[in-house]
Amino acid sequence: MNAQDRLLLRGLGRLAFHLARRAVSFPIRLQWRLFRIRLRLYHWALIGLAVVAIVAAASWTPIARDVVIASYAHVRAGQSVPFDPGYTQSAVWTTPGAEQLGRWATWGIATNSPWVLSYTKTIVPYMEYEGLTDETIYPNRSILEPRRGTDSFLNGGYASVPEKGEIIVSVNDRYVDDLRVNDARQVLVVLVHELVHIQGGNFLPLPKELIRNEDGEIVDWLDGTSARLESATEAATQEILAAMCEFGDKLACQAFWLNLEDLARGNLRYRAMRASVPALYDIWADAFFRERDEEIAAAKANRFWQSRWGFLSDLLEKYSVRAWEQVRDGICGQPLDTGIWAKTGLGYYTILGLKFDDTQTVLGRSGWFLRLWC
Ligand SMILES: [Zn+2]
Secondary structure (H helix, E strand, O other), X not given: OOXXXXXXXXXXXXXXXXXXXXXXHHHHHHHHHHHXXXXXXXXXXXXXXXXXXXXXXXXXXXXXXXXHHHHHHHHHHOOOOOOOOOOOOOOOEOOOOOOOOHHHHHOOOEEOOHHHHHHHHHHHHHHHHOOOOOOOOOOOEEEEEOOOOOHHHXXXXXXXXXXXXXXXXXXXXXXXXXXXXXXXXXXXXXXHHHHHHOOOHHHOOOHHHEEEOOOOOEEEEOOOHHHHHHHHHHHHHHHHHHHHHHOOOXXXXXXXHHHHHHHHHHXXXXXXXXXXXXXXXXXXXXXXXXXXXXXXXXXXXXXXXOOOHHHHHHHHHHHHHHHHHHHHHHHOOOOEEEEEEXXXXXXXXXXXXXXXXXHHHHHOHHHHHHHOOO
C-alpha cells in the first residue's frame, strides 16, 4: 500500500465515521428540536394558564367563596325555630299586681314579652364582656311593636336613643303574627342588632354627622352616616351572636349561621344586581335554598322591588356588602373600630376595637377557608 492509497483510505474512513455519526445523531437532534418546540408550547400554555388563573382568582373566587360559605351556613343554621315570645299584644307589659312598681317590676325595662325581656338582660352584658364597650347601656323599653304600612314588611326593628328621653329597642311584631316570617333565629339577630346600636360610638350617628336646624334640633344625618353605622352594627352583631353561641345558647348558634348566610347571600345578590343579572341570583337561590312557598314569596317580593332597585341596592350595600367586609376583616385579625372611648389600665383613653375571636372559633374550619382571602 503506497502513501496515496493510505491517504484515500483515511479519507474514506473519515467520511464513513462522519456519515455514521450523522446517522446516529440525526434522530437525537430531531428529538431535541421537537422537545424544544414542545417546551416552548408548554411554556406558553403554562403562562396562559397562569394568566387565566390570576384573572379568575381576581374575578370569580369571591363569588365562589360566598357560594361556599352561604351553602355551609345554610346547613348549620338548621330549621326555622317557632317564635312564641308570650307577646301581650299591648303597648307595655307589667307583672300582674305590680302596677305600682311600673317598669321596676321588670328590672327597669318596660316590656310586653318575657322572651324579649329575658334576652335583653342576657344580651346587653355581652357588650362589655366582649369589649365592645366599657359601660353597658340598657334600653328603658324593650318591646315588640307593630309597624305601619310597607314598613311592616321591610323593617325588623329599630333603636331610638334621643338626647333626652327613653332609650327604646323595638322588634317588629310581624315576627309573631305572620307565620311566613315567624322565626326566633331571625328575631334574635334583630334584637342583638338593636341592642348594639344603643351602645353608642360608631353604632350611632356621630355628633359631626348630625344636621341641626336653627333651634339646634336634629333634622337630618349627613350622607353615608346610615351606611357607616348599620354596617358596623351588623358586623358587631355577628361577633356577639358567636359569643352567646360559645356560652351554650343554641338559638344564638343558629342565629349566627343564619346571619352569616344572609351576609354572603346579600353580597352575591348585590353583585348580580350590579352586573345587571339579578335573575341569576334568584335562579341559584331557588335551586339551593328556597322551598316552593319561599320561591313564590321571593318572586312576589321581587315584583315589589322592581321599581325600587336603587333602594334595595342601597340596603344590600349597607347591611350585607359592607358588613360582610368588616366581618371578614375581623376574621383576618383586624378589630372593628367601635368608636367608643374607654380608659386603659394605665389611665390613658383609647378607642375600643372589637375582636372577632368568637366568630373565628364558631366558624371552625370554615374560618380557615375564609382566611384564604386575608
Ligand atoms: Zn340598624
